[in-house]
Amino acid sequence: MATDFLSQLTGSFATSAAQNPTVAVMEAAYAAAGMNVRYINCEVPPDRLADAVRGAIGMGWLGFNCSIPHKVAILDYLDALAPSAEIIGAVNCVVIDGERLTGENTDGQGFVNALRTLEDPDGTSMVILGAGGAARAIAVESALAGARRITIVNRTRARGAELAELVSSRTPAAAHAVEWMGTYDIPTDTDIIVNATSIGFHPSTSTPDVSGFREGMVAADVVANPPRTEFLQRAEAAGARTLEGLGMLVNQALTNARLWTGRDLDPMVMRRALEDSLEA
Ligand code: NDP
Numbered sequence: 001m002a003t004d005f006l007s008q009l010t011g012s013f014a015t016s017a018a019q020n021p022t023v024a025v026m027e028a029a030y031a032a033a034g035m036n037v038r039y040i041n042c043e044v045p046p047d048r049l050a051d052a053v054r055g056a057i058g059m060g061w062l063g064f065n066c067s068i069p070h071k072v073a074i075l076d077y078l079d080a081l082a083p084s085a086e087i088i089g090a091v092n093c094v095v096i097d098g099e100r101l102t103g104e105n106t107d108g109q110g111f112v113n114a115l116r117t118l119e120d121p122d123g124t125s126m127v128i129l130g131a132g133g134a135a136r137a138i139a140v141e142s143a144l145a146g147a148r149r150i151t152i153v154n155r156t157r158a159r160g161a162e163l164a165e166l167v168s169s170r171t172p173a174a175a176h177a178v179e180w181m182g183t184y185d186i187p188t189d190t191d192i193i194v195n196a197t198s199i200g201f202h203p204s205t206s207t208p209d210v211s212g213f214r215e216g217m218v219a220a221d222v223v224a225n226p227p228r229t230e231f232l233q234r235a236e237a238a239g240a241r242t243l244e245g246l247g248m249l250v251n252q253a254l255t256n257a258r259l260w261t262g263r264d265l266d267p268m269v270m271r272r273a274l275e276d277s278l279e280a
Helices: 020-032 044-058 073-077 083-088 106-115 134-144 156-171 230-237 247-259 265-278
Strands: 008-014 037-043 065-067 093-097 100-103 124-130 149-154 174-179 194-196 218-221 241-243
Touching: 008 020, 008 044, 008 247, 020 037, 020 247, 037 265, 044 065, 044 073, 044 093, 044 149, 065 247, 073 100, 083 100, 083 134, 093 230, 100 174, 106 218, 106 247, 124 134, 124 247, 134 149, 134 156, 134 194, 149 156, 156 174, 230 241, 247 265
Parallel strands: 008 037, 008 065, 124 149, 124 194, 149 174, 194 218, 218 241
Antiparallel strands: 065 093, 093 100
16 A cells, blocks of 8 residues: 555756746646656756756656756766757657666657648658757657658758758758748748747747748647747638647657656646646
8 A cells, every 4th residue: 555655756857947837737647647656847957957867866756857958968967868869969858767867859759749640741841940959859850750851941040051961961851951031931842831939939929920821731830828829820821731839748748758657648638737827
């Protein structure tokens, strides 16, 4: 009976941690599945990351997410990297197996799994707006999932060129960069367009200035709050199929839980918890 009182532990290390809704999503999904697993949201400053990692190992945690500012610094503490995390050069999910730590990047996996509900990226031509952390994860994971051509459109030319070079040199996809001069006309042969910038994130009401949405193409937004961004509304009005940032977040959480516990949790429970936390 004593084991009933001993939960298995997962969680997140970040600073600042207070606005991160993942704890609500994970705890709701673990409870709905009847699992005695907890998710602890931890405020961990950069100079405490080593202590936090040792603590998690010492307490037998199953694993943890790491967010800003630890996604690259955590590499120093890992024993192994999943292939996409190695190419991306950043980790947002660590799996602990005894003393052995493996780093994964589930941002991109979450995006590709959500995308597959609408379109298999295999053989497609993609345009990605942005070249930051989210764009990097999405570009690499989509390329590994078979995207044929990836165009990186970014305001800062050098950052876009660096990502295109990474994708071309480390994956089978052909990638090139376009400098974003404020407006962008989506090429007619584009199958999937992704807003992977932070433009449109609440409370901002701005939207990427792009034209050329077409019927049948997929338009995806990484921005999860608000769920129906103006970017997606404009795409939908032109007949495009749309994918919300919420879907990416839920799929990322599903992937994390699968890596830590081996279980598939309920995506609807996760989505409801996320929507409730965004409204709160
Ligand atoms: P970064 O800061 O690493 O990158 C931001 C990107 O947005 C850069 O490419 C930047 O261009 C571009 N950008 C920002 N403002 C403007 C602007 N006014 N005009 C043109 N380009 C602009 O951020 P992340 O990649 O980490 O995050 C981006 C978004 O993705 C955030 O909103 C985040 O919340 C979301 N996200 C969502 C996830 C999900 O699961 N739904 C997961 C991870 C992130 P430049 O290089 O020129 O500065």
